[in-house]
Amino acid sequence: MKTIRNLAAELQSGRTTSVRLIEDALTRIDAHRRGGGSAWINVNAENALAAAHAADAARTVGYAPSLLAGLPVSIKDLFDIAGQVTTAGSRALINEPPAISDAPAVARLRAAGAILLGRTNMSEFAYSGLGLNPHYGNPCTPHHPHRIAGGSSGGAAVSVAGEMAVAALGTDTGGSIRVPAAFCGLTGFKPTAKRIPMAGTIPLSPSLDSVGPLAQSVDCCAIFDAVLAGQSPSSIETRAANMNGLRFYVTDDYVGANLDDAVSTAFQAALEALGQAGAHIVQFSFPELFELSQINAKGGLVAAEAWAWHRPLFKRAGASYDPRVAANIRKGETHTAADYLDVLAGHQRLQAAVRQRLEDADAWLMPTAAIVPPPLAPLIHDDALFFSTNTLVLRNARITNILDGCALTLPCQPAGELAVGLSVCGFAHSDARIIRIARAIEAILSAR
Numbered sequence: 001m002k003t004i005r006n007l008a009a010e011l012q013s014g015r016t017t018s019v020r021l022i023e024d025a026l027t028r029i030d031a032h033r034r035g036g037g038s039a040w041i042n043v044n045a046e047n048a049l050a051a052a053h054a055a056d057a058a059r060t061v062g063y064a065p066s067l068l069a070g071l072p073v074s075i076k077d078l079f080d081i082a083g084q085v086t087t088a089g090s091r092a093l094i095n096e097p098p099a100i101s102d103a104p105a106v107a108r109l110r111a112a113g114a115i116l117l118g119r120t121n122m123s124e125f126a127y128s129g130l131g132l133n134p135h136y137g138n139p140c141t142p143h144h145p146h147r148i149a150g151g152s153s154g155g156a157a158v159s160v161a162g163e164m165a166v167a168a169l170g171t172d173t174g175g176s177i178r179v180p181a182a183f184c185g186l187t188g189f190k191p192t193a194k195r196i197p198m199a200g201t202i203p204l205s206p207s208l209d210s211v212g213p214l215a216q217s218v219d220c221c222a223i224f225d226a227v228l229a230g231q232s233p234s235s236i237e238t239r240a241a242n243m244n245g246l247r248f249y250v251t252d253d254y255v256g257a258n259l260d261d262a263v264s265t266a267f268q269a270a271l272e273a274l275g276q277a278g279a280h281i282v283q284f285s286f287p288e289l290f291e292l293s294q295i296n297a298k299g300g301l302v303a304a305e306a307w308a309w310h311r312p313l314f315k316r317a318g319a320s321y322d323p324r325v326a327a328n329i330r331k332g333e334t335h336t337a338a339d340y341l342d343v344l345a346g347h348q349r350l351q352a353a354v355r356q357r358l359e360d361a362d363a364w365l366m367p368t369a370a371i372v373p374p375p376l377a378p379l380i381h382d383d384a385l386f387f388s389t390n391t392l393v394l395r396n397a398r399i400t401n402i403l404d405g406c407a408l409t410l411p412c413q414p415a416g417e418l419a420v421g422l423s424v425c426g427f428a429h430s431d432a433r434i435i436r437i438a439r440a441i442e443a444i445l446s447a448r
Contacts, residue, residue: 002166002216003166003216003217003219003220004067004068004071004166004167004215004216004219004220004223004224005067005219005220005223007021007071007166008064008067008068008069008071011059011064011069011070011071012059012064017052017056017070018051018052018053018055018056018059018069018070018071018115019049019052019053019056021052021070021071021072021115022048022049022051022052022072022115022117023049025048025072025117025163025164025165026043026045026048026049026117028162028163028164029043029117029118029164032158032162032164037137037139037140037158037162038121038133038136038137038138038139038155039120039121039139039149039154039155039158039159039162039164040074040118040119040120040121040155040159040164041077041087041089041118041119041120041121041136041155042084042118042119043117043118044116044117044118047116048072048115048116048117048118051115051116052070052115055069055070055113055115056070058113064113065111065112065113066112066113066114066223066227066232066233066234067223067233067234068109068112068113068114068167068223068224068227068233069112069113069114070113070115071113071114071115071166071167072114072115072117072164072165072166073109073114073115073116073117073165073166073167073168073169073224074116074117074118074119074120074155074156074159074160074164074165074167074168074169075106075109075116075117075118075119075120075168075169076119076120076122076153076155076156076168076169076170076171077089077119077120077121077122077155078122078126078171078201078202079102079103079105079106079169079200079201080099080101080102080103080106080200080201081099081102081103081106081116081119082098082099082100082101082102083098083099084098084099084119085097085098085099086099086202088122088124088125088126088202089121089122089123089124089125089126089133089135089136089152090124090125090135090320090321090322091135091317091320092313092317092318092320092321093313093317099200101200102200103197103199103200103201104196104197104199104200105169105196105197105200105201105211105228106169106200108227108228108230109169109227109228112227112233114227117159117164117165120153120154120155120156120158120159120168121133121136121137121139121154121155122151122152122153122154122155122156123151123152123154123176123325124321124322124325125202125204125306125310125321125325125329126151126152126171126173126176126202126204127152127204127302127306127325127328127329128151128152128324128325128328128390129150129151129152129174129175129176129179129390129393129394129397130148130150130151130154130379130386130389130390130393131148131149131150131151131152131153131154131155131180132148132151132324132376132379132380132386133154133322134322135322138154138376138380139151139154139155139157139158140158140376141157141158141161141183141184141185141373141419142158142161142162142184143161143184143185143419144373144418146375146376146377147183147372147373147374147375147376147418148183148373148374148375148376148379149161149180149183149184149373150179150180150181150182150183150184150369150373150393151176151179151180152171152173152176152180153168153170153171153172153176153177153180153214154180156168156169156170156177156180156214157170157180157181157183157184157186157188157214158180158184160184160186160214160215160216161184161185161186166215166216166220167213167214167215167216167220167221167224168213168214168215169211169213169224169228170188170211170212170213170214171201171204171209171210171211171212172188172190172209172210172211172212172397172401173204173205173208173209173210173302173401174208174302174394174397174398174401174402175190175368175369175393175394175396175397175398175401177189177190177212177213177214178190178368178397178407178408178409178421178423179368179369179393179394179397179421180214181214181368181409181421182368182369182409182411182419182420182421183369183372183373183419183421184214184373184419185411185413185419186214186215186216186411187214187215187216187217187218187220187221187408187409187410187411187438187442188212188213188214188215188221188408188409188421189212189213189221189222189225189406189407189408189409189435190210190212190397190400190401190406190407190408191210191211191212191225191228191229191406191431192210192404192405192406192428192429192430192431193207193208193209193210193401193404193428194210195210195229195429195431196210196211196212196225196228196229197211198210198211202309203305203306203309204302204305204306205301205302205305205306206305207301207305208301208302208401208402210401211228212225212228213225213228217442218408218410218435218438218439218442219238219439221408221435222236222238222435222439223236225431225435236432236435237432237435237436238439239436239439240436240437240439240440240442240443241362241433241436241437241439241440242440243274243277243278243279243440243441243444244277244278244279245278245279245280246278246279246280246362246363246437246440247279247280247282247360247361247362248271248274248279248280248281248282248361248362248363248364248365249282249283249284249357249358249361249363249364249365250271250281250282250283250284250364250365250366251283251284251285251286251364251366252283253285253286253287253289254286254287254289254290255289255366255367255370255395255396255399256366256367257370258370258392259367259370259371260370260371260372262372262413262417262418262420263367263369263370263371263372263420264367266412266413266414266417266420266422267366267367267412267420267422269412269414270412270422270441270445271365273444273445273448274365274441274444277444282361284357284358286353286354286357288349288350288353289350289399291346291349291350292346292350292399292402294346295342295343295346295347295350296343298331298332298334298335298339299328299331299332299335300343301340301343301344301347302328302332303328303329303331303332303335304332304335304339304340304343305332306328306329306332307329307330307331307332307333307335308332310329314326314329324383324386324387347402347403347404350402350403351402351403351404354403354405354427355427358427362433362437363424363425363426363434363437364424364425364426365422365423365424365425366396366422366423366425367396367420367421367422367423368396368397368409368420368421368422368423369392369393369396369397369421370392370393370395370396371389371392371393372418372419372420373418373419374389396423397409397423399425400423400425404428405425405426405427405428405430406425406426406427406428406429406430406431406434407423407424407425407426407434408423408424408434408435408438409421409422409423409424410422410424410438410441410442410445411445412445414448422441422445424437424438424441
């Protein structure tokens, strides 16, 4: 798939049209679905083609509101789209009334001229990092179709990796953008929470939820992110940071434990390449992260806040939930107010610790996930394996949510190998700087 900037240039020069791009995307979607793929919950072909014709007509009179104008994008089934039912990958909501308006994130994409192709599959209610869904199917990475795409934004990742959309709208509460991006060889960006409005989105944990893109490159994510944040993509900084002298902090004592050999090898090779380019790789310890198992012993903020939202729906439709998702949600049922305050206090301790430990860092680098995309088949029926794998897959990524930061994952594996993501992490509101640094890292890793 070409980048957003490439396709925008082709549209502007007349080398292609929006109608042609949408027709090509719909052809790939049809082939994907006929082949048993489960990236999509529904596709709005008629509306997408009508919007493409309108985009082409507007362009002939000089109107293209952004670089996304006329390009196909996908929407995770967590966002309201006017006139459609938002089901969050569940059967429990299929009889709810349609949304009366777009979620702000969707509205901003529409105003930017993006063509909304349809809703992508996801872990039910976004409560898993593996992406399995017993209702709508289990998305697998297009590169290795028997291995999972990750979650919860699994369908979103497949829609981009399978060249059915140029970019995807996802959410991230503990890795739900970055894990599937990493497993599918994509770039994914989790911005600072609350920087992009969450209204019109079914929540998982309002304290941790954030909205962001999955796309083919850092630049694609930056363009998409600018639209979501209500900024003009033409105003974004396109220069990469100067790699020489940047200080990248790396720790082996929590996020570096129990890595697959392929992950460890790819990550270390990436660090060597960055060091050879002039960056300083600084090893540090972060023992406070080992408190997380105790802080989240009862499911943490996610379980408590998810239960608060799901209680009424659980009473009338709990039997239709994925049993694994239901088990996770019900962990919040026993949370007391004191438990909740204890978790918040634990997060605050970790946030204070990271500010001290990373005071001189330009970014904190880590493997996005400790393992490569695992095979689907063993996870379907083995609950113990499912939950242990889910915990390991989300272990690294969720730290950024807990620390109230931002992070971008980009692929770092050698060509032809299973996908491995490298995460570039920073403090809250350092989004623009992390993107600039990620541009520089991307250029060095791509040059290999």
